[in-house]
Amino acid sequence: MSGNGPGNGPLAIICGGGKFPFVVADAVAHSGRKPVLFAILGWADADAVARFPHHWFGLARFGRFRRLARQEGCRDVVIIGTMLRPSLLQLRPDLTTLFYMPRIARLLRGGDDHLLSGIGRIFEENGFRLVGAHQVAPGILVPQGVLGAHAPSARDQVDIDRGLGVIAAMGPFDVGQAVVVADGYVLAVEAAEGTDQMLARVATLRRDRRVRLDGKVGVLVKAPKPAQDRRLDLPTIGNRTVAAAREAGLAGIAVEAGGTITADFAELIAAADAAGLFVLGVPPPASRAAL
Amino acid sequence: MSGNGPGNGPLAIICGGGKFPFVVADAVAHSGRKPVLFAILGWADADAVARFPHHWFGLARFGRFRRLARQEGCRDVVIIGTMLRPSLLQLRPDLTTLFYMPRIARLLRGGDDHLLSGIGRIFEENGFRLVGAHQVAPGILVPQGVLGAHAPSARDQVDIDRGLGVIAAMGPFDVGQAVVVADGYVLAVEAAEGTDQMLARVATLRRDRRVRLDGKVGVLVKAPKPAQDRRLDLPTIGNRTVAAAREAGLAGIAVEAGGTITADFAELIAAADAAGLFVLGVPPPASRAAL
Numbered sequence: 400m401s402g403n404g405p406g407n408g409p410l411a412i413i414c415g416g417g418k419f420p421f422v423v424a425d426a427v428a429h430s431g432r433k434p435v436l437f438a439i440l441g442w443a444d445a446d447a448v449a450r451f452p453h454h455w456f457g458l459a460r461f462g463r464f465r466r467l468a469r470q471e472g473c474r475d476v477v478i479i480g481t482m483l484r485p486s487l488l489q490l491r492p493d494l495t496t497l498f499y500m501p502r503i504a505r506l507l508r509g510g511d512d513h514l515l516s517g518i519g520r521i522f523e524e525n526g527f528r529l530v531g532a533h534q535v536a537p538g539i540l541v542p543q544g545v546l547g548a549h550a551p552s553a554r555d556q557v558d559i560d561r562g563l564g565v566i567a568a569m570g571p572f573d574v575g576q577a578v579v580v581a582d583g584y585v586l587a588v589e590a591a592e593g594t595d596q597m598l599a600r601v602a603t604l605r606r607d608r609r610v611r612l613d614g615k616v617g618v619l620v621k622a623p624k625p626a627q628d629r630r631l632d633l634p635t636i637g638n639r640t641v642a643a644a645r646e647a648g649l650a651g652i653a654v655e656a657g658g659t660i661t662a663d664f665a666e667l668i669a670a671a672d673a674a675g676l677f678v679l680g681v682p683p684p685a686s687r688a689a690l
Numbered sequence: 691m692s693g694n695g696p697g698n699g700p701l702a703i704i705c706g707g708g709k710f711p712f713v714v715a716d717a718v719a720h721s722g723r724k725p726v727l728f729a730i731l732g733w734a735d736a737d738a739v740a741r742f743p744h745h746w747f748g749l750a751r752f753g754r755f756r757r758l759a760r761q762e763g764c765r766d767v768v769i770i771g772t773m774l775r776p777s778l779l780q781l782r783p784d785l786t787t788l789f790y791m792p793r794i795a796r797l798l799r800g801g802d803d804h805l806l807s808g809i810g811r812i813f814e815e816n817g818f819r820l821v822g823a824h825q826v827a828p829g830i831l832v833p834q835g836v837l838g839a840h841a842p843s844a845r846d847q848v849d850i851d852r853g854l855g856v857i858a859a860m861g862p863f864d865v866g867q868a869v870v871v872a873d874g875y876v877l878a879v880e881a882a883e884g885t886d887q888m889l890a891r892v893a894t895l896r897r898d899r900r901v902r903l904d905g906k907v908g909v910l911v912k913a914p915k916p917a918q919d920r921r922l923d924l925p926t927i928g929n930r931t932v933a934a935a936r937e938a939g940l941a942g943i944a945v946e947a948g949g950t951i952t953a954d955f956a957e958l959i960a961a962a963d964a965a966g967l968f969v970l971g972v973p974p975p976a977s978r979a980a981l
Binding site: 507508513561564565568569571572573574575578579582583584585586587588589590591592593596600601604609610 | 855880900
C-alpha cells in the first residue's frame, strides 16, 4: 500500500445528510475495513447510522470527535454528506474547537474550497489523514463514456464543451461546479443555490418563455473546480438530478468522469434512460488536453 | 463632429419595453436632434410612444423598418429597451427579414453578444449606423465614485474586486454581467435570469438559512462583459435594483462607471440613500489597471 493511499485501520466517516455516508460505509465494510461513523447531529440519518458502529457529535465539537476517533484507533477520516455553511452565531463550540475559532471565522469568510481545505488542515495538524470518499469507495465515481441508452448529438457536444470552459474559467474564484448551456447560450451558472435549484430556475425561465428554446435542448454540465480538494467536495448527481434536468427540458447531463460521484449508479442510469436523457462521463481535463 | 460619432440628422430609436427609450428620446430632442421612434409591437409603451414622432412595427419586420427609416431620413439607429430572445417559430418575418432568416437562426444559437452584434451588422449592411443610447444621451451613464450618502467599507471593497474578477473571467463565454459576492464568497452569478431574479434568489437563500450571513453584507457587482458591443446592451440599474438588493440583505451596489446606464439617476440615489445602501461607480478596466 502506498504512503499516500488510505491505510487499513478503522476508518472514521464524518456523516452529513443524504445517502452517501452509508453507501461509503457499506463499501468500506465490504472491503474488509471497519467503518466508524461520526454522525453530525441535525444532519445524519439516525436509522441508517444505527446500522454501523457510530458516535453522534455536534458540528463544532471537534474535541469530542478527536477523543473518540483516537479511542477507536481511527487515523484516516472521510467527510461526506450534505451540510450547510454554519453561522458562527449558531455554532456551539467545545473547548478544542474554541481554540480554532479565530481560524474557522477566517475560513468562513471565503468560498467553499477555502473553507473545506482549511478544515482539512486542522484535521491533519491533529494527526488525522483526510481521505476522499471516492478513494475508499471507488464505486461511487461516475465512469467515462456514454453511460445509458441515449447519446449526445453533435449539437449537445458544443454545449458540453462550452460548459466545461465556463467551469474552468470560474475555477479561480471558487464558484460554479455546474452550468446549463443550450444551443451555445449559457442559461444558468450555479453558485450557492445548488444544482437542483439552478435546474428549477431553467425550467421556470423556459416555461415563462423568458428563454425561448424549442424542443429538448441543452445540457447540464458538472465538473470539479480545477483547484478543488477532491477529498472533500466532489460534484454529485443522482436520480433527482435527472428529474430536475428533465423538468428543465434538457437533452442530457455531462459530468467529469472520475471527478463526480453518485450514490446509486444503476438507479441514475435507469432514471436517465426512462426520461430519454443522455448521461455522458467526459474525460478529466488532462486527458481532454491530450486528445 | 468626428466620423465615428453620431451625426445630426433624424435619429431612429427602436424601442423595446421600459422607460429607457423615452429618456433617450427626450435627451435627443433636448439636444436639438429629431427622434423618430420605431416602437416594437408588444414591447413599447404606447402612451409614451405617442409623445414622439413614431411608427409601430413587428420585431421581424425589418423591411418595414428599413423603408420607413429611409423615408424619415434616419441614418443613425439606436436600439434600446427590454426585449426577450424570440423563438424562431414565433417570428412573423416580412420578405426582407425572410432573406436574413438563415443568418438570424444562426445568431439565435449563441449568447446575447453574439446575437446583438450580428443584428447590428445586418443594420450596417443596409446603410444604417448603429449608435449607443449612451452616445446620444450621456446623462444615462452612471458616473464614477461614491454616488450616494453611503460608502463601501474595506470589507465591501474585497467583495467588489472579486465580483469584477468573476465578470472578467466569464466574459469570453458571453455570460454574467452581474454577480453577488458576500465576504469573499460568490453567492450568485447571473446568466439568463436577469439581475432582479438573481437578487431574489440571494434573498431566499439567506431567508432559508441556506446561506448564513449575519447582518448587512455583500455587494451586487455589475459591469459590461469585456467583449460586449456597448452600443447594444449596457448593464442597467434603477430603483428596482436597489429594492431587490435591500431584500437580499446586501451592503451596496458597485457598477462600472461609464459602462452602466440608469433611467433616472436622482431617483436611483434617493432610493439607495433611503435603503442605507452604497452605490459605487468603479473605474472601467483600463483605468483600474493603470491605478
